Amino acid sequence: MKDDVKDQSSGRRPYHSPRRGEQAIATRHAVLAAATELFVANGYSATTVVEIATRARVSVDTVYASVGRKPALLRELVETAISGTEQAIPAEQRTYVIRIRAASSAGDKIAIYAQAITGIQQRLAPVFLALRDAATTDQECASLMAEIAKRRATNMRTFAADLRATGELRDDLSDDQVADIIWSMNAAEYWVLLVRDRGWTPAQFAAWLTDAWTRLLLAR
16 A cells, blocks of 8 residues: 555645755755855866865755755756746746736837846856856766757847837847847856956946847837
């Protein structure tokens, strides 16, 4: 007889501890925070799981149980930085994408996305640089980086089509060209050049993207 049948016949309910669940979430937070600090400061290759466990004040087995091996840790950091939540969220379900789809004008759609990508890059850019460096020597990281780049390109083509539907895009630019222009300027590397290296504020960066994309892409 299966365990769940036994529980039903005996009237016992499956044990669930809210406190244990909260502890698991807190442990996951600590592991991801430690991995972020060490990957960004020391690089992916130079960071060991033992160091992550020590920084998070947990055992190595707990790191593996709560998130996984180093490649899994880096993937989680990238995905949660993109989504701004505790887990990966498909693009079409993200709040800012829903707002973009609901906006009626191309200018409003661009402004919403420029603000959104600015928030994302504040979380993502340091982690993405660690991923980029790791990709030069680690095949799993290289595959993750290629996957993220392809996904971004696909999402930007969807965004370009959404902009095209407003009737406000330049006729001399194809949707692929529009997507590529946005794809190149929403990259972590572009953020690093202007914000980290040249000292722009996030507000300046968001305003620049809005203005640049409006001038470059819209017919008026």
